[in-house]
Amino acid sequence: PVVNAPEVAILGVARMTVKPVWINGEFRPRRVVPLSLSYDHRAINGAEAGRFVQALVSRLADIRKLVL
Numbered sequence: 001p002v003v004n005a006p007e008v009a010i011l012g013v014a015r016m017t018v019k020p021v022w023i024n025g026e027f028r029p030r031r032v033v034p035l036s037l038s039y040d041h042r043a044i045n046g047a048e049a050g051r052f053v054q055a056l057v058s059r060l061a062d063i064r065k066l067v068l
Contacts, residue, residue: 001038009039009049011056033060 001012014034020027035056039049059065 001036003038003040007040008043009037012036012038 001010003010012035014036016031016033018029019032021030021032023030035053037049037053
């Protein structure tokens, strides 16, 4: 995604697909959603952006965290 003025960030969310994920010694099918964050480094520190993406992924990975 491209950040256009006056925006400072944009989150791109692609189509969900089912992919094999290695869990406990075997491949298991899991739903995967690619995310992409673009941001203006003059307005947002890279560490803050990283924490935002980690928090978002954590909430999306566990639906209980999303609804609470």
